[in-house]
Amino acid sequence: MPLTPMTADLLSVRDLSVRFAQPQGAIVAVDRVSFDLAPGEVLGIVGESGSGKSQILFSLMGLLAGNGRADGQALFQGRDLLAMPPEALDKVRGAQMSMIFQDPMTSLNPYMRVGDQLAEGLIVHKGLSKADAMRQAVAMLDRVRIPDAARRAQAYPHEFSGGMRQRVMIAMALLVHPAVLLADEPTTALDVTIQAQVLDLMADMARESGAAVILVTHDLGVVARMADRVIVLYGGRIMEEGRAEALFAAPAHPYTQGLLAATPRLTDSLQARLGTIPGSPQSGGAIRPGCPFAPRCAVKIAACEVMPPLVTNGAHRLACHMGAP
Amino acid sequence: MTLIEARNLDVGYRVAGAGLLSAPRILPIVHGVNLALQPGRSLGIVGESGCGKSTLGRALLRLIEPTGGSVLWNGQDMAALSPAVLRKMRAQMQIIFQDPVAALDPRMTLARIISRPLATFAPDLSRAERLARAVQALSEVGLSADFAQRYPHELSGGQAQRVGIARALIGRPSLLVCDEPVSALDVSIQAQVINLLMDLQDRMGLALVFISHNLAVVRHISHQVMVMCLGHVVEVAGRDAFYAGPLHPYSQALMHAVPEPDPVREKGRRGTSLTGELPSVLNPPPGCVFASRCPLAMARCHAERPVLRSFGDRQAACHLIEA
Numbered sequence: 001m002p003l004t005p006m007t008a009d010l011l012s013v014r015d016l017s018v019r020f021a022q023p024q025g026a027i028v029a030v031d032r033v034s035f036d037l038a039p040g041e042v043l044g045i046v047g048e049s050g051s052g053k054s055q056i057l058f059s060l061m062g063l064l065a066g067n068g069r070a071d072g073q074a075l076f077q078g079r080d081l082l083a084m085p086p087e088a089l090d091k092v093r094g095a096q097m098s099m100i101f102q103d104p105m106t107s108l109n110p111y112m113r114v115g116d117q118l119a120e121g122l123i124v125h126k127g128l129s130k131a132d133a134m135r136q137a138v139a140m141l142d143r144v145r146i147p148d149a150a151r152r153a154q155a156y157p158h159e160f161s162g163g164m165r166q167r168v169m170i171a172m173a174l175l176v177h178p179a180v181l182l183a184d185e186p187t188t189a190l191d192v193t194i195q196a197q198v199l200d201l202m203a204d205m206a207r208e209s210g211a212a213v214i215l216v217t218h219d220l221g222v223v224a225r226m227a228d229r230v231i232v233l234y235g236g237r238i239m240e241e242g243r244a245e246a247l248f249a250a251p252a253h254p255y256t257q258g259l260l261a262a263t264p265r266l267t268d269s270l271q272a273r274l275g276t277i278p279g280s281p282q283s284g285g286a287i288r289p290g291c292p293f294a295p296r297c298a299v300k301i302a303a304c305e306v307m308p309p310l311v312t313n314g315a316h317r318l319a320c321h322m323g324a325p
Numbered sequence: 326m327t328l329i330e331a332r333n334l335d336v337g338y339r340v341a342g343a344g345l346l347s348a349p350r351i352l353p354i355v356h357g358v359n360l361a362l363q364p365g366r367s368l369g370i371v372g373e374s375g376c377g378k379s380t381l382g383r384a385l386l387r388l389i390e391p392t393g394g395s396v397l398w399n400g401q402d403m404a405a406l407s408p409a410v411l412r413k414m415r416a417q418m419q420i421i422f423q424d425p426v427a428a429l430d431p432r433m434t435l436a437r438i439i440s441r442p443l444a445t446f447a448p449d450l451s452r453a454e455r456l457a458r459a460v461q462a463l464s465e466v467g468l469s470a471d472f473a474q475r476y477p478h479e480l481s482g483g484q485a486q487r488v489g490i491a492r493a494l495i496g497r498p499s500l501l502v503c504d505e506p507v508s509a510l511d512v513s514i515q516a517q518v519i520n521l522l523m524d525l526q527d528r529m530g531l532a533l534v535f536i537s538h539n540l541a542v543v544r545h546i547s548h549q550v551m552v553m554c555l556g557h558v559v560e561v562a563g564r565d566a567f568y569a570g571p572l573h574p575y576s577q578a579l580m581h582a583v584p585e586p587d588p589v590r591e592k593g594r595r596g597t598s599l600t601g602e603l604p605s606v607l608n609p610p611p612g613c614v615f616a617s618r619c620p621l622a623m624a625r626c627h628a629e630r631p632v633l634r635s636f637g638d639r640q641a642a643c644h645l646i647e648a
Contacts, residue, residue: 048511049482147602161602191373191538193618196582196596203593218512221584225591244588262516263586264541266568273523274516274545280481281511296513 010179010212011037011060015072016082018055018064018236029055031236031292032072034310037180042206042213044227044244046220046259048281052236053216057182061099062089076180095125098173100202102185104165108157114141115153118172125176140171144201163194167201174205181211187222199225220263224248229315232256235282235292238310241317252318255293291319328399328532329385329418329500330361335393336377336384351392354380354606356556358394359633362549364499365526367533369547369564371540371579375606377556378536382502385534386418387411416446416496423505425485429477436473439463439492446496462491466521483514490521494529501525502534507542519546540583544568552576555604555614557630562639572641575615613644621645 018030030052037043047053059070060081074081076092084092093099101107109117118137122128128136134153141149144167157165166186173181183202187195203226206213215226223230223244230247232240232255240253251257261275279296291297294304303321310319336355342348355377362368370378383389385396387403396403398418403411422428429438440459443450450458460470466487477485486506493501503522507515523546525531537543543550550567552560552575560573571577582596601618604610610617616626625644633642 048513192540192582193373193578193597193599196584197599199584200595200597219584220512220586221591224586224588225584225594225596227588244592248586248588259512260586262513264516264519264539264545265585265587266541266544266580266583267585267587267590270545273520276516276520277513280483280514 009036010039012075017071021067042228044223044230045216047233051233097180098178099182100169100186104169140175144171181213183215327361328364330397333394334358337392365530367547369543369550370536372553376553382536417498418500419493419498420502421489421506425489462495466491500532504536560641
């Protein structure tokens with residue numbers, strides 16, 4: 001890999017692989033993925049189901065399932081998250097790195113009042129007194145526009161609507177002023193108007209706190225609104241990466257092109273039919289020697305039986321034998 | 326000739342009474358819906374969760390008994406039909422669901438799943454004829470004959486939705502209600518299924534009721550668009566007119582909130598145009614159902630519920646729209 005960790009980067013991931021042990025052999029979910037995250041940057045990772053996009057985040061947070069293993073390196077402020085003992089990782093996550101999950105109901109404790117859950121992080125990680133922590137928790141709930149925050153802090157998660165619960169999750173994630181916020185499909189379960197509120201809130205809070213964000217989603221629209229830079233993932237490998245504007249304007253990888261053509265829009269001139277990619281996304285399985293997208297690719301050639309290298313060209317990276325257009 | 330028509334359709338669910346000993350009551354979900362669909366046309370129904378769009382779709386097929394109003398099938402009141410006649414007629418009106426895998430019996434082969442409706446719709450067919458019809462239905466949805474002996478767990482989500490469509494097609498329907506049929510599918514698979522539904526419509530003259538929360542998907546497949554908010558229709562318009570500029574503030578807010586896959590348009594754009602919280606179905610406001618979130622609401626909106634009025638060839642329910 002030609003990339004070397006740069007001191008300017010907050011997070012440098014090198015050759016990250018995630019495997020899950022199965023009775024019939026290991027499943028490779030993420031295969032030698034490398035990327036950097038600069039302070040204050042919003043990095044979007046897009047992919048379909050089985051692309052490994054969520055597992056990248058889970059591996060960084062040490063939250064892989066019991067049969068999962070992460071290899072490679074993830075340098076966060078110079079320290080390797082993947083090699084850290086659990087106690088050291090505990091000090092990082094929840095304090096300097098936090099995560100927002102797709103389903104806020106399953107990531108909030110149903111037996112704990114919302115205010116107590118928020119305050120807990122400040123008491124544990126920042127050593128605040130209970131009263132101070134609660135004051136900050138209520139202030140943060142107010143910031144994420146939970147109406148009547150002081151009273152609502154006494155309520156339990158089930159007493160909140162889906163959109164409000166996701167705002168509570170954002171409040172909890174940002175309360176400790178993390179340097180990195182990881183968001184896994186944060187708005188997928190929400191209605192479009194509530195999604196808009198949550199995205200606006202995430203953008204505001206990230207900008208104010210200066211946190212860098214990794215936003216994992218299947219929704220190209222969400223990425224277009226939020227991300228400075230985009231990684232397109234398929235079959236656990238990076239297919240293409242670039243600045244958002246450049247990538248959407250001139251996608252070079254056949255998979256990126258196919259995804260954009262398959263996405264219905266509100267504003268384009270209507271075509272009779274949407275563009276399609278034949279076949280289905282591959283899910284799990286043993287590692288293929290060649291390009292994971294080749295079985296569905298309309299322009300594949302014999303060389304695609306060997307995985308193409310990820311070639312860097314300025315701010316753009318591409319893994320395709322067909323090269324840049 | 327209108328294929329299916331709803332007149333002042335009310336739908337509600339029976340829920341427990343307010344107190345421990347109170348009698349059950351009807352919780353109204355869909356209020357006074359009128360619609361008419363011609364053969365071979367598509368009606369898109371959009372709205373947020375809980376707006377009643379799925380309930381309306383089921384009531385059209387009488388899978389839920391309406392609490393008021395009527396549904397006419399080819400001009401005939403469906404409430405007047407005996408259950409036996411209605412069962413036979415179901416061949417012509419079918420539904421596909423959001424979770425395609427959950428909609429298939431895991432212990433049956435696909436041939437059996439797909440041909441099962443024929444036991445009701447065409448009981449005289451022989452076993453071989455039923456299998457032949459199942460294989461034909463598979464080929465209509467782009468699956469080869471060797472799928473006939475497979476089981477649901479061997480399918481991807483997109484394939485499972487195709488099987489759901491094949492089962493719906495086996496009785497040669499003229500109406501297909503699609504209840505969020507692509508919401509659970511990956512983008513590349515979603516496009517395949519949308520194209521398939523449009524091809525089937527062209528080939529067989531199917532009428533589609535396409536229920537979705539996704540405005541971009543609905544734009545692609547619909548001739549007519551209906552917007553629902555908390556059980557009420559707030560706007561009905563032709564596709565091109567609607568997407569060129571919706572009339573109702575709720576439709577406008579929905580449209581404004583959608584992020585388009587275009588960073589030049591989207592980067593830094595704020596999608597929020599609404600404040601306030603969604604009112605509860607259990608305690609609907611006396612005025613406009615959207616007033617609590619509407620940026621333009623005035624005193625009248627909170628007091629008096631607007632009715633659906635015509636503006637040219639479109640309709641909207643809003644006090645603020647001038648003729």
